[in-house]
Amino acid sequence: KAGVTQTPRYLIKTRGQQVTLSCSPISGHRSVSWYQQTPGQGLQFLFEYFSETQRNKGNFPGRFSGRQFSNSRSEMNVSTLELGDSALYLCASSRSGSTDTQYFGPGTRLTVL
Amino acid sequence: DQQVKQNSPSLSVQEGRISILNCDYTNSMFDYFLWYKKYPAEGPTFLISISSIKDKNEDGRFTVFLNKSAKHLSLHIVPSQPGDSAVYFCAASEVETSGSRLTFGEGTQLTVNP
Numbered sequence: 001k002a003g004v005t006q007t008p009r010y011l012i013k014t015r016g017q018q019v020t021l022s023c024s025p026i027s028g029h030r031s032v033s034w035y036q037q038t039p040g041q042g043l044q045f046l047f048e049y050f051s052e053t054q055r056n057k058g059n060f061p062g063r064f065s066g067r068q069f070s071n072s073r074s075e076m077n078v079s080t081l082e083l084g085d086s087a088l089y090l091c092a093s094s095r096s097g098s099t100d101t102q103y104f105g106p107g108t109r110l111t112v113l
Numbered sequence: 114d115q116q117v118k119q120n121s122p123s124l125s126v127q128e129g130r131i132s133i134l135n136c137d138y139t140n141s142m143f144d145y146f147l148w149y150k151k152y153p154a155e156g157p158t159f160l161i162s163i164s165s166i167k168d169k170n171e172d173g174r175f176t177v178f179l180n181k182s183a184k185h186l187s188l189h190i191v192p193s194q195p196g197d198s199a200v201y202f203c204a205a206s207e208v209e210t211s212g213s214r215l216t217f218g219e220g221t222q223l224t225v226n227p
Contacts, residue, residue: 031213033213033214035215035217042218042219042220043157043202043215044217045214045215045216048214056213056214058214090156092156097213098213099145099162099164099208100213101159102147102159102213102215103159104149104156104157104158104159105156106154106155106156107155107156
């Protein structure tokens with residue numbers, strides 16, 4: 001069974017630009033969560049989507065948004081990029097959330113210059 | 114406020130010995146706990162989990178212990194192997210209210226020396 005895939009793997013943007021990251025969950029998984037990993041803040045929850053609806057949201061500004069499609073694929077968007085948005089963005093999928101194990105993708109490394 | 118803490122940034126053990134990684138939490142509403150390991154340039158890999166109704170869960174070389182009164186959990190790896198060298202993250206969730214939202218600790222770098 002294919003794992004969670006994320007594209008692109010690496011991205012370089014400049015301040016003020018916007019970026020869209022993509023995540024394809026494991027087949028049959030309907031819950032997709034996004035996390036940001038930085039050296040200073042560690043792994044932090046961004047949001048979770050289930051059946052095309054945002055079910056949970058972390059403490060991030062509105063510049064961070066996401067969506068989920070009917071095939072469970074998910075995208076996250078960051079608008080008006082800031083230097084502090086440089087991070088590894090990880091996507092995780094699970095069957096339905098809650099106590100289902102979350103499986104992570106390899107991440108997208110975003111660098112903002 | 115750091116609700117999940119891993120106070121040891123690093124741990125070094127000899128191959129064949131036991132590795133013990135520790136994690137403390139402050140939110141008494143957490144009721145599901147997990148351990149992940151992470152290699153550089155890869156996403157975290159699930160290792161083992163435990164529900165708050167249990168105090169121990171075992172899977173092969175990995176055992177997780179939960180002490181609810183102390184709000185402490187630990188991961189034991191026996192015997193440790195060089196391939197276990199990675200960063201280990203402890204994570205917790207409140208299943209009832211926030212479903213799959215995981216709160217992670219800062220991670221512990223485990224090095225297993227041959």
